[in-house]
Structure formats: structure tokens, C-alpha cells
Amino acid sequence: MALESVRFSILDRSRVRRGQTHADALRETVAFAKLAERWGYHRFWVAEHHSVPGVAGTAPTVLAAAVAAATSRIRVGTGGVMLPNHQPLVVAEQFGVLASLFPGRVDMGLGRSVGFTDGVRRALGHGLDDADDFDARLTELLAYFGTGRAGVHAGSAEGVEVPAFLLATGSGAERAARFGLPLVIAPIAGTQAMVESIERYRTLFRPSARTTRPYVIVSAAVVIADSTEQAHHLLFPEAWSSAHSRTHGEFLPLIPPADIDPASMTDRQRQLFERSLGSQIHGTEDQVAEAVENLVSRTDADEILVHTSTFDRDARWDSHRRLARVVGLESWSDRQTSREQLRSENKPTRPAIHSTV
Known part of the structure; x- marks a missing residue:
């Protein structure tokens, strides 16, 4: 499959680096989104994590509003x-407001x-079993974008088209297939x-x-650098943070690759560290294009x-700029420049007017 069709x-x-504040990381996310739009990426999504030292993305709909306000097309x-952390009505209203402001x-x-x-679950007012009623929460949420539910209406969302995706x-x-939503x-x-x-x-999709047909988005880590070794080392901070979270219970701020020594890790940490490295795509532009x-x-993905x-x-x-070039994305700004240049080149020429003034 040609990458140009994906x-x-x-x-x-909004990962936090050592020596950086959460505010710094959030501002970088907005700046990154503006670059992503220039490079031609289709979407820019933000995440939800709570009480995590190394992740500043805690309020995704608020951050999404800032990103949308700073961009124009993406x-x-x-x-x-x-969804288990929130009431479906509130989620519907938040997305309804977003879609109204950025249709x-x-x-x-x-x-x-x-x-x-x-502790985080208690602070959010939820427990592990709140994930068990996800189907009911999802059904309720989607209903608010229609005619409401049980006489309750989400005014900002009702009749508003907001595509829903399931992680x-x-x-x-199976749940995404049953609800007929993109995966x-x-x-x-x-x-x-x-x-x-x-x-x-795809087999079970209704x-x-x-959504009238299956739609698959595959999430993947991708790093491009001048050499395979450089790209490999760029993966170290995230792999180290992931390994630490699984052995100590929290994602710490990212640290420089030079400060990460696999030999100093416990056997369990090193195993998790190496497993994380092995699941990520990295290398030169040609190597990454092939991967x-x-x-x-293998996945017949509609989107990466x-x-x-x-x-x-x-x-x-x-790395993201290089990936955009490798997979054939044409930046919006470049297209605008090309159009203006084309208009200029095709503009009828007029005889020069000489003046004595």
C-alpha cells in the first residue's frame, strides 16, 4: 500500500522534561500543533493523565481548545x-462547545x-469498577448528540456532528465494532x-x-534521525520512563539519554526498558519509510x-518534520506558497510604463 494513501x-x-514545568510542556504542545499543521498532518490529539509528574496533559478538552484556537485547518x-472519569452529559457539552467554536x-x-x-481514583470520585459500565456511559454520551436521553438535553451538542473514536x-x-465506531x-x-x-x-463491525465501514487508526512511536544509533538513543527517555512507571508506579519527567544506563537497572526494569525499545519504529528516513x-x-491501517x-x-x-516528508505529506503553507507562485507566474504581463516623475 502506498503511504501517500494513508x-x-x-x-x-505533553510530556514534561527534567527542569521543565507543566506550564512549559503545555505551551510546547500548542507550538507543536502549529508545526504539525504546517507539515500537513491530518489530526493533532491530546491526552488525559492525572497526578503524573512527567505528563502535563490533564484536561484534554481545555487543551484541545487552545490547540484549535492556535491553528486553522488541522x-x-x-x-x-x-469516559469512566467523567459524566457523559458533561463530556457531550464540552465537545459540543468545541465543535460549535471550531466547526x-x-x-x-x-x-x-x-x-x-x-489515590487518584478516589480523588476523581471513581473506582476500578467504574470502567465496567463503559457501554452504558458510551450509549448515554452518544445519545446527547442526538435527541437527548430521558428528557435531558446537552444543548451545545444536540444535532452537532462530532466524530467519535474508541481507544x-x-x-x-470488539466494542468499537459493536458500536460501529472507528478503532x-x-x-x-x-x-x-x-x-x-x-x-x-473488521469481522464484527456493524x-x-x-460510521458506515471499519476505520482503523494504528498508534505507533516513530523516530527519524541521521543514523540508526542516534534514533535508537532518542527512544531511551520514554522507554526509561515507561519502565520506571511499571516498577515504581509513576511516569517521571523525561531525562537525557546520556543519563540512562541500562546496566544500572534491575532485571525487571531492563526487561521492560528493552521491550519498550523493541516496539518502536526508528532509524534513518529510508529505514523508517520501509518499517x-x-x-x-500488515494492518491495512487507514491512518497512523x-x-x-x-x-x-x-x-x-x-523527526516529525522528516516523517511528513518521507510519507509524502505536503505542508499547507507550502501549498499556499505554490498557489501564490503559480498565480504570479501565470499573471498576464503588462507593458512597462515609463514616467518622468
């Missing part, structure tokens, strides 16, 4: 709002996760397991008023959602 988008979790959404540009990505720890965790692929999925349990989930989704094309071929993080902000942004 959409490419970005998920940004679709903006959430990857995603964790035709807002996506509603929804997830099933609850707070990372017992696959556990039985998420967002990552190779958390390995690429083969992801491919099998996608196949089940067309709905929102991404293989991923698209890139979610790369590293300590070096400029290297990360450069």
Missing part, C-alpha cells in the same frame, strides 16, 4: 477523554482507563496481537449512523497516529 496524525501527551481532538475540526477520542493509582484496551476492538489501537501486546484484534474488529510501510501492509516522546524537543520536532 493519513498521518499526531498524539501529544483536526483537533482527544486521544482520549477517559468541522473536532474529534472525540474516548478511552476506558481509570486513575493510575487508588482499544482489553475488549476495545484506535496500539501494539501494546505486540504487533501480531494487534493485527488479530484489528481482524476481529455499520452505524456515525512504516510494513506496518501499514504517531506518539513519539524524547528529551530533546528539537530532535523530536525534526
Whole structure:
């Protein structure tokens, strides 16, 4: 499959780097979205995490509003709002307001996760079992975009078209098929397991008023650098943070690759660290182009959602810029420049007028 036929988008979790504040990270997210639009990416999504030192993205609909206000074309959404943490009516109203302010540009990505720890779940007013009624919450949420539910109406959302997407965790692929919604999925349990989930989704998919055919977004980490070794080292901060979270219970701010020594890790940490590195696409432009094309071929994905993080902000942004070029995205600003240049070149010439003044 030609990469030019696949959409490419970005998920940004507003990762915090060592020595940086959450406010710094949030402002960088908005700046990054403006670049993503210039490079030609289709969507820019933000995430929801609570009480995490290394992640500033805590209020996705608020941050999405800031991103949408700073851009003009790129679709903006959430990857995603964790529905068990919120009342469906409030979520519907928030997205209704977003879609009213930025018509035709807002996506509603929804997830099933609850707070990372017992303390966070208590602070949010929820427990682990709140994820069990996800189907009921989702049904209620979608109803508010129609004629309401049980006499209750979300005025800002009623009759407003906001595409909904489901993030696959556990039985998420089957749920997306049952509700007739686009699927967002990552190779958390390995690429083969992801491919099998996608196949089940396509087999079980029931067309709905929102989506008439299966639509698959594969989320993947992608890093491009001048060499394979450089790209590999750019992955270290996120892999280290992930390994630390699974052994200590929290994502810490990202640290420089030079400060990460696998030899000093416990056996469990090193195993998680290496597993995280192995699941991410990295290398030179040619290597990444081949790897991404293989991923698209195996999954028949309609869209790739890139979610790369590293300590070096400029290297990360450069990687996304290179990926846009590798996969054939044409930047909006370049298209505008080309159009203006074409008009100028085709503009009829007039005889020079000589004046004595």
C-alpha cells in the first residue's frame, strides 16, 4: 500500500522534561500543533493523565481548545477523554462547545482507563469498577448528540456532528465494532496481537449512523534521525520512563539519554526498558519509510497516529518534520506558497510604463 494513501496524525501527551514545568510542556504542545499543521498532518490529539509528574496533559478538552484556537485547518481532538472519569452529559457539552467554536475540526477520542493509582481514583470520585459500565456511559454520551436521553438535553451538542473514536484496551476492538465506531489501537501486546484484534474488529463491525465501514487508526512511536544509533538513543527517555512507571508506579519527567544506563537497572526494569525499545519504529528516513510501510501492509491501517516522546524537543520536532516528508505529506503553507507562485507566474504581463516623475 502506498503511504501517500494513508493519513498521518499526531498524539501529544505533553510530556514534561527534567527542569521543565507543566506550564512549559503545555505551551510546547500548542507550538507543536502549529508545526504539525504546517507539515500537513491530518489530526493533532491530546491526552488525559492525572497526578503524573512527567505528563502535563490533564484536561484534554481545555487543551484541545487552545490547540484549535492556535491553528486553522488541522483536526483537533482527544486521544482520549477517559469516559469512566467523567459524566457523559458533561463530556457531550464540552465537545459540543468545541465543535460549535471550531466547526468541522473536532474529534472525540474516548478511552476506558481509570486513575493510575487508588489515590487518584478516589480523588476523581471513581473506582476500578467504574470502567465496567463503559457501554452504558458510551450509549448515554452518544445519545446527547442526538435527541437527548430521558428528557435531558446537552444543548451545545444536540444535532452537532462530532466524530467519535474508541481507544482499544482489553475488549476495545470488539466494542468499537459493536458500536460501529472507528478503532484506535496500539501494539501494546505486540504487533501480531494487534493485527488479530484489528481482524476481529473488521469481522464484527456493524455499520452505524456515525460510521458506515471499519476505520482503523494504528498508534505507533516513530523516530527519524541521521543514523540508526542516534534514533535508537532518542527512544531511551520514554522507554526509561515507561519502565520506571511499571516498577515504581509513576511516569517521571523525561531525562537525557546520556543519563540512562541500562546496566544500572534491575532485571525487571531492563526487561521492560528493552521491550519498550523493541516496539518502536526508528532509524534513518529510508529505514523508517520501509518499517512504516510494513506496518501499514500488515494492518491495512487507514491512518497512523504517531506518539513519539524524547528529551530533546528539537530532535523530536525534526523527526516529525522528516516523517511528513518521507510519507509524502505536503505542508499547507507550502501549498499556499505554490498557489501564490503559480498565480504570479501565470499573471498576464503588462507593458512597462515609463514616467518622468
